Amino acid sequence: MLLAIDAGNTNIVFALVDTGAGEGAGTIRARWRIATDPRRTADQYAVWLHQLLELEGLERGAVTSVIIGTVVPRALHNLEVLSVKYFHCTPLIAGQGVAAWPIALDVDEPGSVGADRVLNAIAARDRFDADNLVVIDFGTATTFDLVDRKGAYRGGIIAPGINLSLDALVQAAAKLPRIAIEAPSDRSVIGRNTEAQMRIGVFWGYVAMIEGLLERIKAELDGPVSVIGTGGLALLFDKHTNVFDVVEPDLTIHGLALLAKGADAR
Template sequence: MLLAIDAGNTNVVFALVDGGEIRARWRIASDPRRTADEYAVWLHQLIELEGHPKDAVDAVIIGTVVPRALHNLEVLATKYFRSEPLVAGQGRAEWPIALEVDEPQNVGADRALNAIAAHAKYPGELIVIDFGTATTFDLVGPSGAYRGGIIAPGINLSLEALVSAAAKLPRIAIEAPKDNLSVIGRTTQSQMQIGIYWGYVAMIEGLTERMKRELEGPPTVVATGGLANLFDKHTNVFDAIEPDLTIQGLSLLYDMAMRGPR
């Protein structure tokens, strides 16, 4: 069974993948100081709670946008799972897609993995929107090539910055305003919810539309990340929601690496 690890800026997601199917997934807050021993104690218990033996994992692949986290995750793989891990974008797991941008070495692993997974599921040109620490909009060509995109502050990051900078503003949950028809708030909290939620919907729709204007034909818009479903309720911009796109990309990349040179 494959252990796929997606180490992001906010969370690290661990998933058990068997035959391309995700059997279980867990997340833990990102902390580059967390040791392999700490990961192992936590992860072994969760694997057993799902009904799998600890030795069920016989392969590991890691994708990370946090370079400092990589070493401890590699030690986790070699020490506790007796597996030499593949690292997305490196060695045997080099990207199987073209990175058609000016600085290909700076493309985040999550964005390349999303491109791989989205291209495998949907034909033609794609726009992939990932709701993470940052909200990213990525253009994937018909051949699967990563062709660039947009990086915007994530909604949680935006809200945290707003609350931190304004002493009298309260912390609020990220949710659709209760009065879905009005964008005029009557309380401080409702005004914040409107600004954050509908402001973000407007950004998603506006940036997606601007990207489409630069393309020859209509692309398929694929959304991923924890908040995709929240926004899908009040916009028609998404053609598909794929919550596990990055993990799927790791699984596909592992399979490609195991098949040998392309």
């Protein structure tokens, strides 16, 4: 099995992907999430992962290959050591060497595009058919990424993530309480107390941002546009807006698996 590691700014996701040739090929067998901390050592990762593998009835030997995609350069070294020391695999690094990007990055600064965004583009084009694809990823930042029919990454939008916005609001305003990110109890946008007003501003404000930016993106494009939501909060927003054609929470992991498969074939 492939151990696919998606190291983001807030969390690192470890996923076991079936690499067999049978019907289950490409299936995610298990996934685990841990807070991103560049100081966490390979030994600490190993202890944590070993316990989780045991809970799944698996041994370390079940992992036969590793691929790492990261937007946190300081986290990479310890993840590489984890792969070599504990799984006896030289890891593929997304965007480097034999795991170089198989798609064109049609933007002004290709080297600055985050690995997660390219991986989302790879997976989106593999899974969905449309003249234009827009991937909205709800992570530390909320990103919009455009993929054209040829599979090229064409650019997009970076907006503050909803958690980041809420944290900034609470820290800057002494009397505002910390609230959970959830949909308001009804569709009214007139709150009757402080918490309701905050929830409306955060939640419906993000819905309005998503819908408004998508409308502007579509106005610039020719041909049909399919919209894919991913990231932990995509399912929550999908219940309260009709903008998504499909929600795929594991899009980045699927992109890592496809990249690893392509690297093995080279």
